[in-house]
Amino acid sequence: MEEVLAIAAIFVFLPWIILHYVTKWKTSASITTDDEALLEELYSLAKRLDERMDTVERLVASDNPGFKPARLVHDSEVDNQQLRELEELIAEKKGASK
Known part of the structure; x- marks a missing residue:
């Protein structure tokens, strides 16, 4: 069970967090x-x-x-x-x- 959570954290949650903040950064940079x-x-x-x-x-x-x-x-x-x-x-x- 811990292995599944670790794999999900690496392949799902981490990219989701990174993409979320990249999107926030791009939208706030424009006027x-x-x-x-x-x-x-x-x-x-x-x-x-x-x-x-x-x-x-x-x-x-x-x-x-x-x-x-x-x-x-x-x-x-x-x-x-x-x-x-x-x-x-x-x-x-x-x-x-x-």
Whole structure:
């Protein structure tokens, strides 16, 4: 009887425990859908704020010719390319989840 329990422990219970915790580890390592929604909301908020800053800087520059914006490069192509890549990833993620 003890031999049967030892064999069951080795071939059934031990792999079950290992696989159980491996599964728990893999599921906890990913971000949740709530996290993804929050990140997407923060991204859209940051994009809107960036557009507002551009508008405010243009308005101030049109009223005051001596105004120099705090940004080094206005509407930089490098920044815009990174934003386009991020938007493409978000669109792909939405397309894959549907």
